[in-house]
Structures are given as C-alpha cells and as structure tokens.
Amino acid sequence: MTGLLDTLLAGLALGAVYALVALGFVIIFKASHVMNFAHGSMLLLGGYLTAVLHEHLGFAAALAVGVLATAALAGAVDRVLLQRLPQDPKAAHVATIVTIGIDILLVTDLARRIGGDLLSLGDPWGDKVRTLGPVTVPDSRLAAVAVSALVIGAVFALFRYSRWGLSLRCAAEDTEAAALQGVRLGRTRMLAWCLAGALAALAAVFLAAFPATGLERTTGQIALKAFPAAILGGLASPVGALAGSLVIGLTEAFVITYQSDLHVLGDGLSDVAPYVVMILVLLVRPNGLFGAKGAVRV
Amino acid sequence: MPRASDEASTLRVENLDVTYGRAVSALRSVSLDVPPGSVVTLLGANGAGKTTLLRAVSGTLRLHRGAVTAGGIRYGDTALDGQDPVAAVRAGVVQVPEGRRVFAGLTVDENLRSGGLGLGRRTPERIKEGRDRVFALFPRLAERTKQQAGLLSGGEQQMLAMGRALMAAPRLLLLDEPSLGLAPQMVERIADVIREINAQGTSVLLVEQNAGMALALADHAHVLEVGEVRLSGPAGELARTDAVRRLYLGETSETGGTGETGETGETGETGETRGTRGTGAAAPAGTERGVA
Numbered sequence: 001m002t003g004l005l006d007t008l009l010a011g012l013a014l015g016a017v018y019a020l021v022a023l024g025f026v027i028i029f030k031a032s033h034v035m036n037f038a039h040g041s042m043l044l045l046g047g048y049l050t051a052v053l054h055e056h057l058g059f060a061a062a063l064a065v066g067v068l069a070t071a072a073l074a075g076a077v078d079r080v081l082l083q084r085l086p087q088d089p090k091a092a093h094v095a096t097i098v099t100i101g102i103d104i105l106l107v108t109d110l111a112r113r114i115g116g117d118l119l120s121l122g123d124p125w126g127d128k129v130r131t132l133g134p135v136t137v138p139d140s141r142l143a144a145v146a147v148s149a150l151v152i153g154a155v156f157a158l159f160r161y162s163r164w165g166l167s168l169r170c171a172a173e174d175t176e177a178a179a180l181q182g183v184r185l186g187r188t189r190m191l192a193w194c195l196a197g198a199l200a201a202l203a204a205v206f207l208a209a210f211p212a213t214g215l216e217r218t219t220g221q222i223a224l225k226a227f228p229a230a231i232l233g234g235l236a237s238p239v240g241a242l243a244g245s246l247v248i249g250l251t252e253a254f255v256i257t258y259q260s261d262l263h264v265l266g267d268g269l270s271d272v273a274p275y276v277v278m279i280l281v282l283l284v285r286p287n288g289l290f291g292a293k294g295a296v297r298v
Numbered sequence: 299m300p301r302a303s304d305e306a307s308t309l310r311v312e313n314l315d316v317t318y319g320r321a322v323s324a325l326r327s328v329s330l331d332v333p334p335g336s337v338v339t340l341l342g343a344n345g346a347g348k349t350t351l352l353r354a355v356s357g358t359l360r361l362h363r364g365a366v367t368a369g370g371i372r373y374g375d376t377a378l379d380g381q382d383p384v385a386a387v388r389a390g391v392v393q394v395p396e397g398r399r400v401f402a403g404l405t406v407d408e409n410l411r412s413g414g415l416g417l418g419r420r421t422p423e424r425i426k427e428g429r430d431r432v433f434a435l436f437p438r439l440a441e442r443t444k445q446q447a448g449l450l451s452g453g454e455q456q457m458l459a460m461g462r463a464l465m466a467a468p469r470l471l472l473l474d475e476p477s478l479g480l481a482p483q484m485v486e487r488i489a490d491v492i493r494e495i496n497a498q499g500t501s502v503l504l505v506e507q508n509a510g511m512a513l514a515l516a517d518h519a520h521v522l523e524v525g526e527v528r529l530s531g532p533a534g535e536l537a538r539t540d541a542v543r544r545l546y547l548g549e550t551s552e553t554g555g556t557g558e559t560g561e562t563g564e565t566g567e568t569g570e571t572r573g574t575r576g577t578g579a580a581a582p583a584g585t586e587r588g589v590a
Contacts, residue, residue: 182387182416
C-alpha cells in the first residue's frame with residue numbers, strides 16, 4: 001500500500017516536471033507550427049546557468065538569470081532566425097530541421113563545458129524528506145508539484161485572459177484573420193518562444209534535484225520524454241500536454257516500481273515505456289487525447 | 299463629393315499597381331476614393347482584383363506574397379500602402395474578410411474581444427461600449443456569447459465577423475462579400491445592418507458579387523475588370539447602364555445555365571442563391587485569372 005502511494009506521488013512529481021517541458025513544446029507548436037527539437041538543450045542551458053551562477057548569486061537569483069537567459073535565447077532563435085524563413089505553414093519542416101541544428105550546437109557546447117560532472121543547482125530542498133502519514137516524500141518532489149501547479153495555472157490564465165493569450169489563440173486558428181484584427185504576429189510568436197524557454201529552464205531545476213543526483217550533460221535527453229507526452233496529448237493542446245505528462249510520469253513511476261515483476265520484458269523498461277504508451281494511445285485516438293478538432297459549421 | 303474638411307478621413311487609392319509573386323499583375327492603375335460617411339462599392343467577377351484591393355488597403359498583401367508596385371493608398375494623413383495590418387487598424391480602417399473567417403474554436407465573446415487587438419490596451423469601459431454597440435446591431439450574438447463560433451450558422455458567423463471588426467471602432471469598414479453563401483432573408487438583414495453602421499458614421503467600402511444588393515446600398519460604385527477600373531459613377535446611374543445590367547445584374551436572356559461560381563461551393567450553403575444568379579457565368583471569359 002505504501003509502495004503504491006509512494007509510486008503515485010513519484011509519478012505525479014515526474015509528470016508535473018514533464019508538463020512544464022511539454023507545455024512549452026506545445027505552446028511553440030501552436031504559435032509557429034514548429035516542433036522545437038532544441039527544447040531539451042534549452043532546458044540544459046537554463047540548468048547549466050543556474051548551476052554555475054548559484055554559488056555567486058544564490059539559488060533564486062541564479063535561477064532567475066537562467067530562466068530569463070533561456071527565454072531570451074528561445075525568443076531570439078525565433079525572431080532572428082525562424083521568422084525569416086518563408087512563413088508558409090507547409091514550410092514549417094524547414095524551421096523544425098533548423099531547430100535540430102540549434103540543438104546540436106547547444107548540446108555540443110554545453111556537454112563540453114559540463115563534461116562528466118554532476119552539477120548541483122543549489123536548490124534549497126536538498127535531500128530533505130518529510131513524512132506525510134504513511135509515506136515519506138522528498139521535499140524536492142513536493143516543490144516540483146507545487147511550483148508546476150502554480151506556474152501552469154498562471155500560463156493557462158495568460159492563455160485565457162491576457163491579450164497575448166488571445167492573440168496567440170487567434171493567430172493559431174487563422175493567421176490572416178488575426179492580422180486583420182491588428183494582432184502583431186511576429187511579437188506574439190516570439191513571446192510564445194520566450195515563455196516556452198522559461199518553462200524549460202525552470203523544469204531543469206526539478207530534473208536535477210533530489211532524488212536525481214544533479215545536472216549532467218544528458219539531462220536534456222531526459223526531457224525528451226516530454227515529447228511523447230505532448231504528442232499523446234494532441235500536440236496543439238495545452239490541456240492535452242498536461243494530461244499526457246501525467247500519464248507519462250505515472251507510467252514511468254509505476255514501471256520503475258514494478259520493474260522486477262515485469263522482468264520478462266527486460267531491463268530499462270522505464271525508458272521505453274513513455275513511447276509504448278504514446279503508440280498505444282495513438283492507436284486508439286489518432287488525434288491524441290485532446291487533439292480532436294471541434295466541430296465546425298460552415 | 300468630398301469637401302476639403304473631409305480630407306482627414308477619406309480613403310484615397312491612387313494609380314495603384316499590385317503584383318503577386320513579382321510576376322502576376324493583379325491591379326493596374328486603380329484609383330478610387332471613399333469619402334467619409336459614404337458607402338462605395340466595388341463590383342466585378344471572380345479574379346477581377348476586388349479582394350486584392352482590400353488586401354492592399356488592410357495591409358495583408360504580404361501574407362499572399364503580393365506587393366504594391368506603384369501608386370499609393372492614404373487614409374487621411376496616413377499612408378497605408380506597404381504598412382502592416384496594425385497600421386490600418388490603428389488608422390481606423392478595418393476589414394471583414396471574405397468567408398467570415400471567425401475564430402471557430404473560440405467563443406463568440408472571445409471573437410469579439412479579439413476585435414481591435416491592434417489598438418493596444420483598452421479600458422474595460424471602451425470594450426463594453428463596443429460590445430453594447432455590437433449587441434444592439436446583432437441581438438442574436440448577445441444570446442450566444444459563450445458558444446463556440448464554429449457552431450454558429452453562416453449568417454450568425456457573418457454577424458460575428460462584422461461585430462468583431464466593429465469592436466475596433468473603425469471609421470472605415472472594408473467588407474468583402476458579406477452576402478456570400480447566405481440565404482436571401484439573411485442578405486437583407488446584412489444589408490440593413492450595413493445601412494445602420496453607415497448611418498452611425500462609419501464609411502463602408504463594399505466588395506460584392508451581389509451587384510443588386512451592393513448598388514442599392516452604395517452612393518458610388520466602381521466596376522473592376524481584369525485588374526482595372528472599367529466603370530465608375532454614382533451607384534444609381536451605374537445601375538442603369540447597359541453594361542452593368544447585362545454583366546452584373548443578370549438581366550439577359552442567359553439565365554441559369556452554369557450560373558454557380560466556384561465560391562458558392564465552398565460555403566456549404568449552396569442552393570441559397572444571391573438573387574443575381576448568372577453573375578459569374580455572364581462575366582467575360584477574359585476576366586478569369588488565377589488571382590483572387
């Protein structure tokens with residue numbers, strides 16, 4: 001019983017962190033039709049900056065710099081590079097491939113700097129745990145859930161109530177009609193990239209925190225599990241990204257806990273489980289959990 | 299005729315040339331004025347360049363790889379040619395696109411909020427003012443604020459598209475085929491609303507294939523053919539000329555036949571004709587160009 005609760009909490013925390021990554025991925029896709037394959041390396045950049053700066057600035061300020069710098073980089077990549085490409089939605093593949101190039105550049109440089117080290121981000125939770133009734137939970141996991149919930153709530157409120165959110169949703173539905181209302185397409189899109197970059201940098205903190213041992217050069221790859229989360233959620237649906245992330249997080253946590261019982265399937269099952277789940281969901285719902293287009297009368 | 303004091307809110311298109319993809323000439327030396335408080339209509343067959351002219355004014359040519367290659371567009375003191383759409387909205391010139399183009403997944407209320415996004419931050423009072431005006435013109439929208447726009451009927455979507463544009467409090471409204479694909483009663487409703495909007499002080503540039511409706515509404519009319527203004531004059535006079543009667547009001551022996559244009563098919567409400575069946579088919583074959 002305790003095992004089950006522990007696993008549920010672990011899955012929830014994992015899902016909450018994936019949600020930060022997947023939500024950014026979905027926001028970028030919605031705003032620009034681009035799949036940002038540099039998302040993992042942007043996450044790594046945010047984490048790296050926080051890691052190298054926290055001793056001088058303290059954790060909070062270092063994190064702020066990491067988040068802002070990553071947001072600025074993501075926004076610049078879009079504005080300076082991707083927005084110059086032909087803006088035909090059919091040509092979005094080109095931009096997607098460009099992000100692969102950016103990913104390789106970023107990862108190569110960061111891997112060179114990080115080397116084989118495990119960097120501490122200096123987060124305030126350390127390896128503290130607390131006992132809640134029958135279960136023992138690391139503080140870092142509680143923080144992950146709480147911070148993600150707050151931040152994601154704020155992002156959804158932005159979507160729904162802010163002028164930027166409305167602009168983004170209009171532009172995603174019909175670029176020309178949005179332009180006719182005076183929506184500044186380039187700026188709306190760039191801000192979407194900035195927000196996604198900021199979310200990724202924040203996620204890095206929790207991916208490096210206890211029970212993980214710190215930030216390493218492969219931390220960005222862990223974030224790749226947010227991709228199936230976004231896809232099984234429906235790719236253009238923020239709510240779907242959230243649901244997909246929880247599904248992936250819980251799946252992973254359960255597979256880790258019960259790995260020994262599933263030994264016939266081999267070791268390392270938790271690494272492939274997210275993709276298996278993605279494929280199974282897409283077989284049943286080809287548009288993803290929340291990807292079904294609303295009925296449209298013409 | 300515009301008086302000198304009206305100059306500040308006159309749309310003036312002068313000797314405009316528009317080219318798509320650097321090769322396809324869509325408009326050649328087109329000139330027209332929309333004086334304040336007036337309704338001006340632009341008639342012509344498919345591909346004559348009507349929508350192109352509106353795109354040039356609203357700044358959306360670039361989205362279609364088009365560009366103004368000569369001439370100019372001014373609204374009052376503001377040069378609009380080569381500007382982005384925000385400039386037009388800020389100058390008070392707002393376009394309602396052909397085929398409604400409401401944001402289908404957003405609610406009616408959100409669609410209205412999207413109108414005038416280019417004006418920057420507005421006070422809640424001003425937004426409410428705009429909404430009240432829209433609901434007074436289209437009471438049906440007031441009952442459906444929480445509904446998804448994509449689930450509205452064609453006529454309601456046209457109302458919403460016009461209401462959305464009015465939220466920006468335009469001084470000049472550009473309407474692209476508002477009657478397209480609507481039932482005859484709905485066309486009547488829309489015509490009444492255009493009259494009402496105009497009576498409230500907004501000038502209107504109306505692009506239509508439904509020449510009967512357009513000429514009845516307009517003070518002044520221009521006929522575009524293959525990218526050039528072929529006829530201009532007071533709407534009443536134009537309605538009596540032989541060429542217009544034959545080509546655009548369908549008053550010939552040729553009725554029915556291949557009267558459906560490609561556009562009606564897209565709207566999904568075929569069968570509801572616009573009272574001027576034959577418009578498309580009766581147009582000279584030479585006007586059929588790849589340019590919308």
